[in-house]
Amino acid sequence: MKKTVLIFAWLIVIFEIGTQNVFAATDASLGIISWSLAALVDDEGNTDTAAVYVLKEIVVSATRSEKDPADIGRSITLIPKEQINNGIYNSVSELLSQQEGIYIIGTGQNPGMLQSMFMRGAASNQTAVLVDEVRITDPSTPTNALDLSELSFAGVDRVELVRGSQSTLYGSSAMGGVINVFTEKNGAPGFNSNVEFSGGSFGSGTSTFSQNVLLNFSHPSGFYANTGIDNSDVKGLDATVDTVTNPNVFKHRDKDGFKKTDLIEKAGFKNEQFDVYASYKNTYQKADLDKGAYTDANNYTLDFRRNLITYGASDKISPFWTVKFLGGYSDLQRVSVEDSSVVDRLGNTDHTYSDGTWKGSMMTNELQVNLNVNGLDAVVGGGLSRETMTLKTFYYSGSFGVYESSSDLDTLNPNSSTKSLFAHIDVYGSSISDAMQRFSLALGARLNDHSTYGTNTTYEINPSFRIYERGLAYASYSSGFNAPALYELFAPDKNYISGIARGNKSLKPETSLSYEAGFKGSIANSFFSIDFFHSIVDNLIEDVYLWDKSIGIDTLGNDFARDDFRGDTYLNVGKQTTNGVEFVLSSKLNHDFSVFGNVSFIAGTLEYDPSAINTAQTGGNHVQLYSNGAFVTGKLESSGLPRRPSTINAGITYAPVERLELRVNIRYAGSRNDVFYDEKLGPYGALGSTSVNDYTLVDFSQRFLFNEHFVVLGRIENIFNTKYSEINGFTTRGRGAFLSLKYNGQPF
Numbered sequence: 066m067k068k069t070v071l072i073f074a075w076l077i078v079i080f081e082i083g084t085q086n087v088f089a090a091t092d093a094s095l096g097i098i099s100w101s102l103a104a105l106v107d108d109e110g111n112t113d114t115a116a117v118y119v120l121k122e123i124v125v126s127a128t129r130s131e132k133d134p135a136d137i138g139r140s141i142t143l144i145p146k147e148q149i150n151n152g153i154y155n156s157v158s159e160l161l162s163q164q165e166g167i168y169i170i171g172t173g174q175n176p177g178m179l180q181s182m183f184m185r186g187a188a189s190n191q192t193a194v195l196v197d198e199v200r201i202t203d204p205s206t207p208t209n210a211l212d213l214s215e216l217s218f219a220g221v222d223r224v225e226l227v228r229g230s231q232s233t234l235y236g237s238s239a240m241g242g243v244i245n246v247f248t249e250k251n252g253a254p255g256f257n258s259n260v261e262f263s264g265g266s267f268g269s270g271t272s273t274f275s276q277n278v279l280l281n282f283s284h285p286s287g288f289y290a291n292t293g294i295d296n297s298d299v300k301g302l303d304a305t306v307d308t309v310t311n312p313n314v315f316k317h318r319d320k321d322g323f324k325k326t327d328l329i330e331k332a333g334f335k336n337e338q339f340d341v342y343a344s345y346k347n348t349y350q351k352a353d354l355d356k357g358a359y360t361d362a363n364n365y366t367l368d369f370r371r372n373l374i375t376y377g378a379s380d381k382i383s384p385f386w387t388v389k390f391l392g393g394y395s396d397l398q399r400v401s402v403e404d405s406s407v408v409d410r411l412g413n414t415d416h417t418y419s420d421g422t423w424k425g426s427m428m429t430n431e432l433q434v435n436l437n438v439n440g441l442d443a444v445v446g447g448g449l450s451r452e453t454m455t456l457k458t459f460y461y462s463g464s465f466g467v468y469e470s471s472s473d474l475d476t477l478n479p480n481s482s483t484k485s486l487f488a489h490i491d492v493y494g495s496s497i498s499d500a501m502q503r504f505s506l507a508l509g510a511r512l513n514d515h516s517t518y519g520t521n522t523t524y525e526i527n528p529s530f531r532i533y534e535r536g537l538a539y540a541s542y543s544s545g546f547n548a549p550a551l552y553e554l555f556a557p558d559k560n561y562i563s564g565i566a567r568g569n570k571s572l573k574p575e576t577s578l579s580y581e582a583g584f585k586g587s588i589a590n591s592f593f594s595i596d597f598f599h600s601i602v603d604n605l606i607e608d609v610y611l612w613d614k615s616i617g618i619d620t621l622g623n624d625f626a627r628d629d630f631r632g633d634t635y636l637n638v639g640k641q642t643t644n645g646v647e648f649v650l651s652s653k654l655n656h657d658f659s660v661f662g663n664v665s666f667i668a669g670t671l672e673y674d675p676s677a678i679n680t681a682q683t684g685g686n687h688v689q690l691y692s693n694g695a696f697v698t699g700k701l702e703s704s705g706l707p708r709r710p711s712t713i714n715a716g717i718t719y720a721p722v723e724r725l726e727l728r729v730n731i732r733y734a735g736s737r738n739d740v741f742y743d744e745k746l747g748p749y750g751a752l753g754s755t756s757v758n759d760y761t762l763v764d765f766s767q768r769f770l771f772n773e774h775f776v777v778l779g780r781i782e783n784i785f786n787t788k789y790s791e792i793n794g795f796t797t798r799g800r801g802a803f804l805s806l807k808y809n810g811q812p813f
Contacts, residue, residue, distance in 0.1 A: 125198070126225040126245040128489060128507070129234050129444045130435050138507065138529030138539030140166070140228040140583060140596045140647065149221060151726075151768055153263070153778040153805045155273065156180075157216040157224075161244065163714050165647045165663035166228050168734065169213060170708060173762070173789070173797045175304040176273065176297075177323030177352030180213035183709050185228055185598060186643035186669050187241025189213075191547050191575070193231065195245045197344065197375045199393035200235065204425035204454040209238070209550035215348055215371065219295035219327040220248045220279055228647075229598060230545035230579040233509040233525040236450075236485055240545035240577040240602060248344060249279065251289035251335050256811055257281040265803030267782060270320065273299045273803075279329075287336035292329065299323040302796050305355045317407045319363040321353035343376040354401070358741060358794020364404040371397040385438045392430040399423040416463040425454040425551075440496025444489050451482040454551045472558070479555035480516075483548065487511040489525070503531040513546070517554055518573055521546055536586030547575040553606055553635040560632025565611060569635045569682050577602045591652035598645050604677075605639030609697075610749060612687040618696050621687070622748025629748065631686045638677050638688070638697060643669040643706065662715035669706040673697050694746025694753065707754065708792065710737040724770040733761045739793045760789030774810040779803065 122145070127137045134141055142164050154160045158180045162169045171180030181189045190210035193200055203211050224246050231239040261277040279293035304321040326349050333342025347370070354365045372395060379389040401421045405414035433446030455474045462468045489509035494501030507527035514520050523546055529539035549572040556568035578601050585594035611631040612621050621629045645667040653659045675697050678688055688697045695701055713733040720726045736759040743753030766780040782801040789797055 124225050126195075126243055127227045128442070128491060129198075129433060129446075130437070130442055132442075135535060135537065135585075135587075136505075138505070138527050138537060139541060140581070140585075140594070142226040144224040144226070146222050149218060149224070150259075150776075150807065150809070151778075153766055153780040153803055154218070155803070156214065157218065157221075157246075158182075158213045160224070161213075161226075163730070163732070164226060165649055165665045165712075165714070166242075166645070167226075167665075168708070168710055168712055170791050171214065173783075173791055174795055175301040175321055175323070175798070176299045177214060177301065177321065177325075177350070178304060178795070181210065181708075182213055184241040184244075185600065185645060186641070186667050186706055186709050187600075187602075190550070191238055191602070192241035193235050193237075193239040193243045195235070195243065196346075196373065196393070197248055197377065198245060198391050199375045199429055200238070200427075200450075201373065201393075201395055202238070202425075202427055202452065203397065204427060204452040204551050205397065205399060205423035205456065206425075207550060207552040207556075209452075212369075214325075214350070215369070216246065217295045217325070217327045217348075218277060219346070220291060220293050220329045220331065222247045222249045228596070229541060229581050230523075230525075230543040230577055230600070232523040232545035232577075233487060233511045233543060234489060236448075236483065236487075236511065236513060237546060237548040237574070240547055240575070240579070240600070248329070248331060249281065249291055250331075250333060250340075250342065251283040251287065252281045253811075254283055254285045257283065258808065258810060260808040261805060263803060263805040265780075265801055267798040267801030268302050271300055271302055271801075273297065287334045287339070289333055289335065291331040293327075294329070295325075295327040297323075297325045301353070302798065303355075303361065304353075304795055305357075305361050306359055306794055306796055307361070308359055316361075317363050318361045319353070321355065323350070323352045325350040338381045339379070341378045344374070346373040347371070348373070354403075356403075358792070360794075362403060363406055366402055368400045369397070370399075371395055385436060387435040387437075389433050389435065390431070391433075392428075394426070394428045396426040397424065417461065419458070419460045421456070421458040423454070423456050425452070427452045440493040442491040442493075445487070447484070447486045449482065449484050451480065452551060453478070453480040455479065456552075474555075474557065477555060477557055479551040481548070481551060481554070482516045484514040485511060505529050505531075509543075515548055515574070517570060518549070521574055521576070532584075533586070535588075536584070538584045540582045541580070543579050543581075545577040545579065547577075549574065549606060549635070556635075558632075560611070560630065562628065563611065563631040563684055563686070565632040565634055565682070565684060567632070567634055569679075571679060571682060572606060572635060573604050573637050575602055575604050575606060575637075585649075591650070593651075594647075594649045596647040598643075598647075600641075600643045602641040602643075604637040605641055605671075606635055607638050607673075608691040609634060609636050609638070609683075610689040610691060610747065610751070611683055612689060612748075614684070614686040618687055618698070631684065633691070634682060636678060636682065636688070638673055638690075640672040640674070641669060641706070642672070643667065657720050659718040659720075660716070661718075662713070664711075664713050666711045667706070667709055669704075669709070671703050671706070673701040675699060689747050689751065691751050692740070694743065694751030696747075705738050707738045707740050710759070711735040726768040728766045728768075730764040730766070731761065732764075733759070734791075735759045739790075741793055755793060757790050757793060760787060762787055762789070774808055776807045776809070778805040778807065 123131050124134050124143050125131055127139050127141050158169045158172045161167055162172045166185045169182045171178045184192045190208040194211050202209050228242040231243045259279040264274045266272050275297035277295045281291045283289040301321045303318050328347045331344035350369050352367050354367050356362045375393040377391045381387045403419045408415050429450040431448030433444055436443045457473045459471045491507045494504035509525035511523045523544045525543040527541040531537050554568050554570055558567040581598045583596035610633050613629045648664045651661045716730040718728045738754045739757045740752040744750035763784045764782050769777045780803045786800040
């Protein structure tokens with residue numbers, strides 16, 4: 066807690082200094098401000114080397130139309146190509162985790178670990194991730210959540226973040242917000258190249274090497290073609306914590322490596338009227354895994370592949386009308402193999418083997434029309450998406466006789482499709498009267514038709530008021546939804562007594578109502594924003610155990626001759642309430658120093674009500690929540706949301722000479738609850754809760770510009786070698802050092 070107070074006090078001091086030091090006018094509208102080292106020339110032709118140069122920023126994710134971020138009454142962040150290239154990040158998750166309102170598990174762990182994101186308290190499957198405006202998911206997982214370790218910087222041009230419910234514009238899984246990754250299009254006429262070689266170490270015996278190459282040809286007519294590769298090879302840590310201290314106990318622990326390769330191709334044509342493109346990306350990664358928290362495995366691997374195709378075409382028919390078509394298709398396969406593990410010094414094994422193959426696919430096609438005329442911006446569109454998944458598993462044990470089991474979902478062909486219509490309109494007060502010119506109002510609505518649960522609607526109301534030229538106050542009231550995953554709907558496993566299946570085709574979508582109020586503005590060379598938000602997610606989908614309704618809860622599992630279990634299934638039974646505050650500051654103090662910081666406070670509760678239980682699915686049996694082990698016999702409420710800490714990110718940049726930039730970053734994550742399997746919670750066990758301590762990490766980085774083409778980047782991560790946990794039972798990286806060489810230019 067003392068660390069939190071000290072860092073927050075430091076941010077307040079920065080804010081006071083930043084607002085009192087005015088050196089040059091700037092036009093900033095996001096939680097980041099970009100300054101160019103290039104000199105400016107004033108109206109009289111004089112060079113002003115102390116001025117701040119901010120490029121014109123345009124975002125499309127917040128309204129599905131091009132807008133100045135300063136005119137959008139929502140919490141948004143644009144991470145431009147310059148910021149990506151000028152930082153030394155090992156993954157996209159590292160970049161995202163520095164933004165307000167986002168906490169990502171796996172960022173500080175061994176590379177290749179599952180990376181799960183929480184945006185404003187929403188879970189990974191409740192935040193939409195898009196590539197070139199096309200949503201990507203993982204239909205093969207039980208919750209449809211995307212593993213962020215899949216994302217890379219291959220061909221990335223910029224990243225846009227929009228916080229808060231965005232289901233009106235983007236449909237399912239956008240209750241927490243949207244992350245939109247845009248890839249490169251055309252460049253300067255001729256042949257262009259971006260080449261990067263990076264390497265480093267983050268602990269004893271570890272190493273990481275990566276290569277990122279993007280080649281581009283752009284013709285003056287507007288035609289372009291891109292090809293690239295992003296490759297990384299990591300010798301990692303032992304991913305789990307070793308708690309065995311007895312030297313007589315046999316241990317065969319190993320370190321867990323990770324390999325990843327992305328291949329990209331993109332071609333298109335872009336001029337002032339047309340923008341047509343098609344792209345292909347192949348992702349392959351292989352990770353060494355362990356069995357679970359504190360539990361090592363020396364022969365367990367996971368192979369992942371995805372083919373992703375995106376395409377689009379837009380025609381600016383007139384200055385007022387634009388027609389746009391977007392689409393994409395992806396298929397993926399995940400294969401896990403866990404072979405027998407050595408269990409003693411004689412080389413004996415546990416005589417077990419298991420494997421699993423998960424497959425999934427998703428196709429999306431959307432058509433939208435944009436209108437911009439007389440103080441009115443509108444977008445109307447519709448789309449169709451379809452998801453499929455399948456699963457095949459095998460298990461063998463020869464320890465006490467031969468036992469085999471297998472499952473195969475191929476013949477079931479689990480799939481779902483969603484049709485949608487959406488509309489969004491921005492009305493500016495200036496089109497009504499001069500007295501209303503500071504006022505604007507955004508309205509939106511969406512109709513969805515899901516092949517399993519039927520129809521549902523979402524809407525958005527978003528007024529804003531310009532207090533001064535670069536200061537905007539805003540509020541929003543929006544609804545959102547998250548469709549059930551294919552596994553939650555169709556998993557066929559049935560209990561042999563009750564006949565109740567794990568999958569529940571009567572599941573309803575999770576729904577949300579979100580309120581937000583905020584202000585963002587620029588004063589001279591400082592930008593700041595503050596947001597207050599409140600969100601209620603209803604119909605939470607929970608994994609539950611079912612127990613014989615005729616037997617008292619206190620006696621369940623006591624009689625080994627009696628089978629009390631009646632299966633497990635998925636139910637809409639929960640409610641999550643989240644409250645939070647986000648504060649952002651960026652300021653250039655003088656010619657040499659810049660500071661930035663963001664603070665995110667979050668709190669929440671979980672509630673469960675037996676009246677929400679679908680007794681037709683449970684057969685009236687006792688319902689036990691796997692998420693906390695409680696039996697839902699009456700209303701339950703718990704405070705605190707697992708794995709969702711309050712966070713602080715802060716830093717200072719010092720540029721002593723034109724070509725050199727030095728930066729110190731501080732990241733703080735508050736204490737929070739974690740979950741772990743507790744065999745004492747009920748006859749079969751469930752997830753218990755335990756506390757995880759807060760931590761503070763300090764990084765140092767430098768950027769040196771040799772010339773207009775060559776840049777050297779270096780970073781020391783976790784300078785003080787802080788011991789910390791993101792989740793219990795898994796190791797985190799210690800002090801690390803990384804070096805990157807980048808070339809940007811024309812190869813010939």
